[in-house]
Amino acid sequence: MKIHGTKKLLDAIPFEVTVEGEGDNELYAWHANLLTIDRRKTLVLMNNSNRYVVVLHGLKAKEFKNLDMIIHEAIRKTFRAERIQEEVIDRYLEEAGPVTFHKTKNRSFVAQLNKACDNVCFDSRNLDPDVLVNTEVAKRAGRWLTGGGKKEMIRPYEELRKDLTAMAEGPIFTAEAAVMKISMPFEGLSIWRRVRVPLNMPFNEFHNMLQILFGWTNSHLHEFYVFDQTETTEPYHYFSPYHVKGDFKPVLNIVMDEELIRDTSEVEQILEKNLLLSDVVPKNTLMKYVYDFGDNWQHEIIMEEIVNDESIVSPVCLEGEGDAPPEDCGGEPGFREFLAIMSDPTHPEHDSMKQWAAGQLYQRFNKGLVNHRLRGM
Structure with a gap:
């Protein structure tokens, strides 16, 4: 060399x-x-x-x-x-x-x-x-x-x-990938993405993928929880009843940096850069991604199937529905108020809300644009 x-x-x-x-x-x-x-x-x-x-x-x-x-x-x-x-x-x-x-x-x-x-x-x-x-x-x-x-x-x-x-003279990437459905649990709203993702992806890149899928700007803290598939009678309530039915026990907390590791945690914690998706999937098929601890945006991640795809180079959004909330809109109550104002052109705050949303880099879900950005991963 x-x-x-x-x-x-x-x-x-x-x-x-x-x-x-x-x-x-x-x-x-x-x-x-x-x-x-x-x-x-x-x-x-x-x-x-x-x-x-x-x-x-x-x-x-x-x-x-x-x-x-x-x-x-x-x-x-x-x-x-x-x-x-x-x-x-x-x-x-x-x-x-x-x-x-x-x-x-x-x-x-x-x-x-x-x-x-x-x-x-x-x-x-x-x-x-x-x-x-x-x-x-x-x-x-x-x-x-x-x-x-x-x-x-x-x-x-x-x-x-x-x-x-x-x-x-052949493929240079692993052919093993997971198909996942990722949903934001809001009652009466349908906000979800289905994605095919390489299993040798580190969790810090998995986080970047989720940011692209839902139009976030990576402006806040985040973490993951991995859950035991065995239903428990203990009242964990880590998941909303709107999508995943039943209460499940968290077995792993994946954090973005050492400052989020807590000595008092009852769940094992590990840094995301030290963990691959293949270390968790397909053994575990249920995860949660939390972004912005203030607004508390929760994303339910369900692993649907494992596939072999020699063409898999970067994540691919297969389908999706619904627009994710804009950054810093005040959690679920603020998001619902945002939707009401944006859907009513006669509302006195409609124009100012549109201007504010543009300043937050808010975008409607566009699968083509999402996949264009995912190809850069």
Whole structure:
């Protein structure tokens, strides 16, 4: 694997800079630059073939001595975060071979690398100082359009998938997926989505999917509950009677960060980034997602079936009905008032409510638009 480093990077590492060979596969070569972001050494790697980015944030002096092995592991973790099968990642790293360091190839590659670095800097507020390999920032950078001039505009993550599919000569994602129905339990209203979702999806991405499905803006805290399917006579009442019948015992609370872990909790708690859907489904078929602890938006999640679908790359909304509430409308009472005003053009607050809803980025449910956004996951 060839790493074409800028002078700043090559001056910082104790490795010999080797002579560039000819006719090499660009899929196994990367350009790299060393930045300082928030007073931390940040390495940005850009694949020569597809412009996909890998980001290491907070490199320490001692880690530069093992940078070759660290780069290998960073690529593995980032590809894994893209839900690429482990055997495909293994093959890529094996065919790429040991890391060697080289000078940058030409101005075109350097210009593209600089643009990738700009994208990472623009998203620097989301860099996690507690982890070295920042997969989430890398994934977001890979979804921005890049190119321009004489080059066709591309999305690097799509090009990466094409390259790895050609390399593997077959599917690079798991074929196992779950079909789920997700409902918001309001009496007299029908608000639900049916979705097919890959089972190797982490719960933090599952949360992002739910935000897209219901038009939320990820502005508040959230958590999940997983339930035992065995009915109990104990009065838990974790579910509304409008959809799921019976009371069910919570067996797991999945939280977004450590601040939500409570020492007094009677239910096992785990961080969402440490858990895959496949760790819960299909063993458990009943979950609850709570978004915005103030307005308390509850979503009932029922796993309907497990399917094998080699075409499954990202979640797909199969069907749905009803518009979810706008952000910060005041819980169920505020939502019902919102619906009444919006449905009555003669209401004195109708125009101001429409203007307020636009400010909240409120949108009607549109399956086509939802699936367009889901394809970016």
